[in-house]
Amino acid sequence: MNAAHRTAEQIGRTDRGPRELPSLSEQRAAAELNYVDTVLANGLRVLAVRLATVPMVELRLRIPFAGTGQGYAARAEVLANTALTGTAKRDRIAVDTDLALIGGELDTRVDPERLRFSGSSLSSGLRTLLDVLGDALVSASYAEDEVERERDRLVERLAVARSQPSVIAREALQRRRYGDHPYTKEIPHAEDVAEVTAEQVRELHKNSVVPRGSVLILVGDIDPERAVAEVGDVLGAWTADRSAPELPVLADVVGGDLQLVHRPDAVQSQLRLSARAVGRTDPNYPALQLANLAYGGYFSSRLVENIREDKGYTYHARSALEFNPFGASLLVEADTASEVTAAALLEMRYEFGRLGLVPPSESEVDDVRQYAIGALLTSTANQPGLASQLDALTAVGLDPEWLRAHPGRLAEVTTEQVAEAAREFFAPRRFTGVIVGDADLLWDALDSLGGAQLP
Incomplete structure (x- = not known):
């Protein structure tokens, strides 16, 4: 027996008028979190949290990465796009293969405030995920051919991006709010990117990709204490005698036309x-x-x-x-x-x-x-x-x-x-x-x- 189709308005009404909406239920409280929050000897803060919804682990590494001067944003963008293209012991294919074997992925992005590595893997592959990350942090090679290839791709993408109305509006708003502050340099100019060399990228990595002041977050089906110990084992070799560069103070937004x-x-x-x-x-x-x-x-x-x-x-x-x-x-x-x-x-x-x-x-x-x-x-x-x-x-x-x-x-x-x-x-x-x-x-x-x- 087929019932006649009823509209949403008909479903929402009765002979006595509109149906009453059910009352909102009480919001459940936020769950207790099992976590370890500590700072390693090299200055890296590690926050490991157990959330065993699926047998996976999420990774976020934030490195303060502020800089000034002509071309800094371009060099930082090229670095972010080539940091995972090869290391002292892995080429690009080996990086991708090792991550694939643990159901993992790792990505790198940069903005005026920070360099960020983000990724995930099966919980059983955490050690490998950390090893690939640590390899890139300590010995990223920035081979000439890899830098040139990614640099050329970036130039093409930036030329397209800078023609988009949303990008034009964002850049104009940032200048209106904060003037010439480094925080406004969200997208480099294509002509600056075209001049970046592999040697400049290696020098930037050496000076700015440092653990002190950085934060590593792990969330997943993990034992927090064991995960922190693994981080210490794998990333202990990542050291530097300086802290990660922070942004200069940003002025408040002031009203106006x-x-x-x-x-x-x-x-x-x-x-x-x-x-x-x-x-x-x-x-x-x-x-x-x-x-x-x-x-x-x-x-x-x-x-x-x-x-x-x-x-x-x-x-x-x-x-x-x-x-x-x-x-x-x-x-x-x-x-x-x-x-x-x-x-x-x-x-x-x-x-x-x-x-x-x-x-x-x-x-x-x-x-x-x-x-x-x-x-x-x-x-x-x-x-x-x-x-x-x-x-x-x-x-x-x-x-x-x-x-x-x-x-x-x-x-x-x-x-x-x-x-x-x-x-x-x-x-x-x-x-x-x-x-x-x-x-x-x-x-x-x-x-x-x-x-x-x-x-």
Whole structure:
């Protein structure tokens, strides 16, 4: 017997009206973590955590890697792309083969703050995973042919990347927020990369790939004490007489006009707004986190409901907290058609003001609280998610106990505290940023709206 097809609206209603939604269940508490957190004789901090969901282990190694001067970002990018292409005892094929035999992978990335090795393997292959890593840390060869091959590939990729609107907007926003600080050098210029030599990369590795100040995180089906002992055995030969280079202090974001960056003939605009925030160690952080979610931090937020669902100005709109070693900033972004750019900016500013003048209600705060706690517990319930969370926490001196206690902090935030955070951190005057688009199409409307300027 086939039942007639019913629409979602019909399913959601009864003869007496809409069906009542079931009440939210209580969030479960964060689980106790079995871990060891120690510093080895060579200065490397090791955090090993047992999470035996699957017989795997996740690895994250973060090495502070700040640098200045012309071409530094290019040399760092080439190093990250060639660190695993061969060592004193393994060529590229041997590296790949040894990792494949343990169901493993290892990758390297760099940004203005750090060099990061990340990977995974079967738990039984941890020793091999560490050996491949240690081999690269101590004796990466940076052979001439490997460096040249990866360098040429990078030049091609960077040329394409720098033509992308999102990359143009990101670079413009970083300059607007932080000027010429090294933190803004996220993507090197292709012409700088083209001049990098293998000898320069070897010298950079020798001077900057050092254990003191670095953090290694292991999360998986492991015995933490045994894992730390293995790290000591394998990486004990990685030594240096200096600490890893840290970024110079980063100034706070200061409010001001938005800068219009001309992109001729663009049919879309990228809006990027930013303001100073506080980091995870600040007592106001839990309330700010909930205020940000209410503004634009998830799909049912005010900003998304306004300019995406109601007005259709954009498919993508969001707000987020961006963290750095010295604090945090708020980022609000949306991509719009040129003809509605000014209107979308008006609504973004309107929602800034409304969040302070008409703060989130008790039910709104409960919704974002449940979302925040649920998202945190979900993201840390698997090995890759927990490893990445701990990587972010250790960067600012925190440990797993902060992670375990944070759901409780979120649960204690009051509606009044969220309202206060909304007034303080989302005041329109605190924001600056950039708009990337065709200035010939955008300027008249933006000039009439105010708060924008040409370069």
